[in-house]
Amino acid sequence: MREPCVSAKSNRLQKITTMEKNEQPIRKTFQNSILAWIDERLPIISIMQREYINYPTPRNVNYFWSFGAIATVMLLVMITTGLVLAMQYTSHTAMAFSSVQRIMRDVNYGWLLRTIHMNGASMFFLAVYIHIYRGMYYGSYKKPRELIWILGVMILLLMMATAFTGYVLPWGQMSYWAATVITNLFSAVPLIGEHIVSFLWGGFSVDNPTLNRFFVLHFLLPFVILGVVLLHVAALHVTGSNNPDGVDVKSKRDTLPFHPYITSKDSLAMLVFAIIYAAIVFYAPNFLNHPDNAIPANPLSTPEHIVPEWYFLPFYAVLRAIPNKLLGVLGLFGGVAILFFLPFLDRSKVRSCRYRPIYRWFLWAFVIDVVFLGWLGGRPAEEPYILWARLGTLYYFGFFLLLVPLVSLFERPSPLPASISEPVLKTADRPRVS
Amino acid sequence: MNETSSSRGNTHIGGRERREFLGLLVGATGAVGAVAFTWPIVDSLNPAKDVLSLASIDVNISELQEGQSITVKWRGKPVFIRYRTQLEIKKAEDANWQKFRDPQSDTERVKKAKYIVVIGICTHLGCVPLGQKNITQRGEYGGWFCPCHGSYYDESGRVRKGPAPLNLTVPPYEFLDERTMRIG
Ligand code: HEM
Ligand code: FES
Numbered sequence: 001m002r003e004p005c006v007s008a009k010s011n012r013l014q015k016i017t018t019m020e021k022n023e024q025p026i027r028k029t030f031q032n033s034i035l036a037w038i039d040e041r042l043p044i045i046s047i048m049q050r051e052y053i054n055y056p057t058p059r060n061v062n063y064f065w066s067f068g069a070i071a072t073v074m075l076l077v078m079i080t081t082g083l084v085l086a087m088q089y090t091s092h093t094a095m096a097f098s099s100v101q102r103i104m105r106d107v108n109y110g111w112l113l114r115t116i117h118m119n120g121a122s123m124f125f126l127a128v129y130i131h132i133y134r135g136m137y138y139g140s141y142k143k144p145r146e147l148i149w150i151l152g153v154m155i156l157l158l159m160m161a162t163a164f165t166g167y168v169l170p171w172g173q174m175s176y177w178a179a180t181v182i183t184n185l186f187s188a189v190p191l192i193g194e195h196i197v198s199f200l201w202g203g204f205s206v207d208n209p210t211l212n213r214f215f216v217l218h219f220l221l222p223f224v225i226l227g228v229v230l231l232h233v234a235a236l237h238v239t240g241s242n243n244p245d246g247v248d249v250k251s252k253r254d255t256l257p258f259h260p261y262i263t264s265k266d267s268l269a270m271l272v273f274a275i276i277y278a279a280i281v282f283y284a285p286n287f288l289n290h291p292d293n294a295i296p297a298n299p300l301s302t303p304e305h306i307v308p309e310w311y312f313l314p315f316y317a318v319l320r321a322i323p324n325k326l327l328g329v330l331g332l333f334g335g336v337a338i339l340f341f342l343p344f345l346d347r348s349k350v351r352s353c354r355y356r357p358i359y360r361w362f363l364w365a366f367v368i369d370v371v372f373l374g375w376l377g378g379r380p381a382e383e384p385y386i387l388w389a390r391l392g393t394l395y396y397f398g399f400f401l402l403l404v405p406l407v408s409l410f411e412r413p414s415p416l417p418a419s420i421s422e423p424v425l426k427t428a429d430r431p432r433v434s
Numbered sequence: 435m436n437e438t439s440s441s442r443g444n445t446h447i448g449g450r451e452r453r454e455f456l457g458l459l460v461g462a463t464g465a466v467g468a469v470a471f472t473w474p475i476v477d478s479l480n481p482a483k484d485v486l487s488l489a490s491i492d493v494n495i496s497e498l499q500e501g502q503s504i505t506v507k508w509r510g511k512p513v514f515i516r517y518r519t520q521l522e523i524k525k526a527e528d529a530n531w532q533k534f535r536d537p538q539s540d541t542e543r544v545k546k547a548k549y550i551v552v553i554g555i556c557t558h559l560g561c562v563p564l565g566q567k568n569i570t571q572r573g574e575y576g577g578w579f580c581p582c583h584g585s586y587y588d589e590s591g592r593v594r595k596g597p598a599p600l601n602l603t604v605p606p607y608e609f610l611d612e613r614t615m616r617i618g
Binding site: 177180181182183184185187198199200201202203204205207209213299300301302304305306319320322323324325326328380381382386 | 485505507511558582597598
């Protein structure tokens with residue numbers, strides 16, 4: 001082994017062998033011999049322990065930090081109910097509508113599974129929108145968490161595609177016309193628009209080939225989402241969680257182990273969320289539904305007033321506010337895509353709005369604007385709603401493109417606490433317990 | 435180990451070029467293969483032959499009276515046929531069409547002035563405009579009105595207001611005789 005001409009490769013080999021001989025196994029073994037046996041071969045258990053039990057979490061996180069966990073649970077609920085619904089559903093234009101009726105009437109607990117799935121989409125979006133707003137308010141998209149944010153926007157886009165393809169499956173009037181209008185958005189692309197649309201349809205209108213591929217995509221995309229969620233969380237565990245003060249973790253005093261502190265907090269949040277969800281499922285299962293979707297799809301007649309699901313309404317209002325087709329479509333997609341650039345538009349070093357006295361108000365105005373646009377998206381396309389939607393659209397894009405960069409340059413943030421634990425311990429005014 | 439390193443040491447210019455050439459060849463073949471594999475996958479999503487086989491339909495228009503409209507289905511889409519009144523024809527012909535968003539004269543859009551035939555799909559985002567059954571829903575330009583995002587079409591199916599970029603499409607059609615029209 002000591003010959004002068006050892007290649008780099010055998011050198012490395014040698015290192016590994018000595019290490020194996022002389023050092024204790026690096027991995028913590030478990031009491032339980034089966035767990036220990038698995039973990040030595042695939043350290044999945046110690047990884048889970050590190051990331052979900054010991055994982056140091058800022059001690060000041062509030063309930064807004066529970067919505068990521070809630071969204072994850074919603075994804076699993078959707079996948080589970082979707083999987084069994086898919087076993088009963090028929091993706092053919094002649095049978096889709098009645099196969100869903102059969103799920104509602106004949107399949108054991110079909111009514112329950114479907115209402116859980118249907119309203120689950122809304123609850124999922126609700127959780128994710130709150131989750132996004134949390135990120136905006138507390139500056140979680142800023143360095144070093146930009147990639148977590150970007151992966152999150154990708155998840156949002158995938159969710160939108162999933163919810164849209166899913167909404168088409170019951171093949172009611174709203175399903176059919178939503179599919180028609182949304183696929184036609186691509187006809188706005190110059191020159192090849194018409195080709196893209198007939199490519200998406202697999203024909204000359206939304207028809208059986210379209211329904212089939214939408215079903216396949218609707219089945220596939222949630223698993224793609226699951227994959228991106230894993231990356232999103234993996235990236236989070238590299239930087240660690242942000243917190244309501246937006247200051248970095250400086251010492252062990254600033255954090256608590258994930259379990260039992262955060263797990264218990266998340267569990268409580270999840271229970272409350274689940275109660276609201278269950279109340280909708282059992283007492284108002286069709287509250288968010290459009291009655292026109294109880295009419296089977298009819299390609300020859302568009303319902304007089306077509307509206308998308310509530311979670312698309314703000315973007316729909318933007319589409320209708322812009323009188324030019326191509327620009328309207330760009331506005332609709334741009335409204336989501338602009339989120340990708342938020343980390344780079346906001347130059348302020350201060351993360352949390354708690355310490356951003358001016359930006360905070362513009363952000364609240366932005367929330368009101370989005371809700372307002374959502375309301376307008378559900379109104380008919382006539383005055384005065386169109387004018388209002390134009391003003392709302394102006395603020396939406398003005399917020400990202402003008403207010404965010406400018407305010408971040410000129411605002412004087414209020415003084416930041418020295419650390420996370422400092423204000424907590426000060427206000428608590430009692431000896432440290434840790 | 436020794437053999438490879440010595441042969442590498444002896445690499446002459448020709449050998450190196452050969453190596454690069456082989457690398458390039460493999461890469462290029464792989465790229466061609468990847469494209470050749472991808473294209474069928476992508477193209478399978480385009481309309482299939484049965485869908486493409488353009489069916490034409492014959493429509494009996496002998497029952498259609500002045501001022502009436504009928505809707506027929508062609509290639510999965512509604513086609514609007516309207517027997518226009520003298521007043522409607524006059525308004526369509528006299529309109530100042532050069533100023534329209536999609537400038538077309540009425541004569542360009544009809545084969546016989548009394549019949550306007552258009553595909554009943556709004557050129558904005560594909561809804562079916564109103565005004566076939568209920569004449570009070572034709573909107574302020576007397577043709578069709580699309581309620582989805584508010585597009586207005588005139589008696590010739592030309593877009594006059596709203597987000598639609600183009601006039602309603604005129605499908606290929608011909609008159610076989612006085613009573614029958616063939617679409618497609
Ligand atoms: C990201 C998660 C998901 C979302 C946001 C979502 C959303 C939706 C929506 C909005 C509907 C229409 C509900 C209705 O109007 O009846 C739907 C239907 C459906 N989904 Fe999902 N879904 C998700 C996951 C899944 C998964 C994983 C599957 C299967 C593996 C699935 C299978 C189905 C089936 C078969 C239907 C049609 C039956 C019905 O209308 O109830 N979904 N989905
Ligand atoms: S689809 Fe007719 S106005 Fe939008």
